[in-house]
Amino acid sequence: MANRVQISSDGLNIYEDAIEQSFGADVDYAQIVKFYEAEPIGPDSYSPPKVVRVEKSYISGKPDLNVTSTSFVERQNLDMRMNMRRLTRLTNAFSTKLQNRKAAVALHFAHSNFVRVHKTLKVTPAMEAGVTNRLWNMRELVEMGY
Helix, strand or coil: CCCCCEEEECCCCHHHHHHHHHHCCCCEEEEEEEEECCCCCCCCCCCCCCEEEEEEEEEECCCCHHHCCCHHHHHHHHHHHHHCHHHCCCCCCCCCCHHHHHHHHHHHHHHHHHHCCCCCCCCCHHHHCCCCCCCCCHHHHHHCCC
16 A cells, blocks of 8 residues: 555554554554663663563554664664754753643754754755755744744
8 A cells, every 4th residue: 555654663562552543444554672781881771781582572553573672763763852942851952831832843843854864865854755845944844833
């Protein structure tokens, strides 16, 4: 089926219900679970543990396990933490009001998808996906209500 969504998540079980409630049967969903070696002790204790095994499993639909990965969402989460200081605790920009946090997240994603040219794509994600055929500027983004 054309334009069918494939979702990949880690093994946290709350994702299954959330995806079912959001998409019903209209999604290809797989989980990827990484198993790590024991926590290192000593001088390398601040290094991330090594992955020793990865298991991918079908949850619903017909996901392609060859492209099942959490790398994209992990990168997206890193970008959010690095670019939105209000998501960082103990800063003077920390959002305590849900409305302010929602607005900041919406603005971040709108900017990331319509205004910012991504190095690997050489265009914005919205342009790459065919949602728009041109680069937006911040004025347009604000005027659109994001």
